[in-house]
Amino acid sequence: MSLPKTSLLRLKKNAYLRDMCDTISFGQNQLIQPLFVVESVKGQEEIPGLRGNVRLSEESAYKQIEADIESGVMQFILFFVPKKQNSESFNTDYSTSVMHKIKKQFSGAANFWVDTCLCSSLDTGHCCVHHDSGQINLEKSLQLLAKMALELGQAGADGIAPSDMMDGRVAAMRGALDKAALFDIPIMSYSTKFASAMYGPFRGAADSAPQQGDRKAYQLDVRDSIQALEASRRCAEEGADFLMVKPGMTSIDLIPQIKAQTGKHVGAYQVSGEYASLVALEEKGFGDFKSLLLETWCVFRRAGSSFIITYGARDAKSIMEKL
Numbered sequence: 521m522s523l524p525k526t527s528l529l530r531l532k533k534n535a536y537l538r539d540m541c542d543t544i545s546f547g548q549n550q551l552i553q554p555l556f557v558v559e560s561v562k563g564q565e566e567i568p569g570l571r572g573n574v575r576l577s578e579e580s581a582y583k584q585i586e587a588d589i590e591s592g593v594m595q596f597i598l599f600f601v602p603k604k605q606n607s608e609s610f611n612t613d614y615s616t617s618v619m620h621k622i623k624k625q626f627s628g629a630a631n632f633w634v635d636t637c638l639c640s641s642l643d644t645g646h647c648c649v650h651h652d653s654g655q656i657n658l659e660k661s662l663q664l665l666a667k668m669a670l671e672l673g674q675a676g677a678d679g680i681a682p683s684d685m686m687d688g689r690v691a692a693m694r695g696a697l698d699k700a701a702l703f704d705i706p707i708m709s710y711s712t713k714f715a716s717a718m719y720g721p722f723r724g725a726a727d728s729a730p731q732q733g734d735r736k737a738y739q740l741d742v743r744d745s746i747q748a749l750e751a752s753r754r755c756a757e758e759g760a761d762f763l764m765v766k767p768g769m770t771s772i773d774l775i776p777q778i779k780a781q782t783g784k785h786v787g788a789y790q791v792s793g794e795y796a797s798l799v800a801l802e803e804k805g806f807g808d809f810k811s812l813l814l815e816t817w818c819v820f821r822r823a824g825s826s827f828i829i830t831y832g833a834r835d836a837k838s839i840m841e842k843l
């Protein structure tokens with residue numbers, strides 16, 4: 521039997537042809553490594569599920585960053601986890617002092633984004649503050665978020681990444697930064713962020729599990745594709761420089777749509793549960809972790825993702841050898 525006139529088999533005949541048809545080539549430039557810097561930790565602590573990632577003390581964070589840069593990491597997103605401060609008037613002393621020292625030591629050697637949210641600082645574990653009635657106190661939440669963004673920007677963060685999903689937070693942060701003449705600090709918004717069951721390992725790592733209730737009153741509902749797009753359009757209108765879908769793997773369909781509607785760079789956050797599921801596949805003997813990870817990264821690129829936040833960024837060099 522001969523091949524059909526328009527055969528797709530012929531094009532894949534050998535590695536030369538397959539490599540030639542690569543439309544998604546990418547490297548470390550596109551990958552961002554998360555880091556958890558935790559005030560209460562001495563040395564470092566394992567994070568169940570997140571192989572290769574640990575909760576770091578300040579001192580071990582400096583060592584980790586140095587080693588990561590050595591192995592090719594170019595961008596980080598920092599999660600500062602202060603000791604719980606128990607009220608709405610928490611300060612950012614811990615985060616800003618560590619940020620400042622990281623910047624002093626590594627300025628220019630890598631790009632440091634900082635996740636800005638209230639959930640790791642508030643004892644409620646929520647990304648906002650509430651009125652006594654239980655309603656979200658938007659005004660106060662925005663004040664605290666903008667203050668946090670400003671203080672981290674002043675401490676040397678290269679970019680701000682708001683992950684709270686409040687109305688108006690990008691505008692509030694942009695306003696606070698601009699007022700302090702920090703015009704050149706970009707905002708990478710978690711713009712389309714769903715209420716998801718995929719954040720499990722992260723919440724342990726960042727001490728950010730809600731003590732009561734869930735995040736469905738502010739994170740997106742997976743069933744609603746209208747708001748999924750509107751949320752990113754809104755961030756773009758408020759001045760976000762980069763947009764993001766999260767969880768990445770389960771939001772892959774939205775990347776091209778958000779790009780088309782906003783004309784902005786859109787990235788994907790391969791979240792803790794997604795990464796952990798690939799670890800688990802290997803542990804169960806069902807797959808090779810590096811191959812699984814690389815396959816997912818390729819799909820993010822194929823869908824049009826400009827950048828990928830992934831817990832495996834530091835292993836990219838050895839993983840890409842498989843490409």
Ligand code: PBG
Binds near residue numbers: 635735792793
């Ligand atoms: C906090 C935040 C979360 C993640 C990033 N920032 C958790 C949440 O919103 O519940 C999830 C990251 C991950 O699971 O890897 N606002």
Ligand code: ZN
Binds near residue numbers: 637638639640647728
């Ligand atoms: Zn949060």
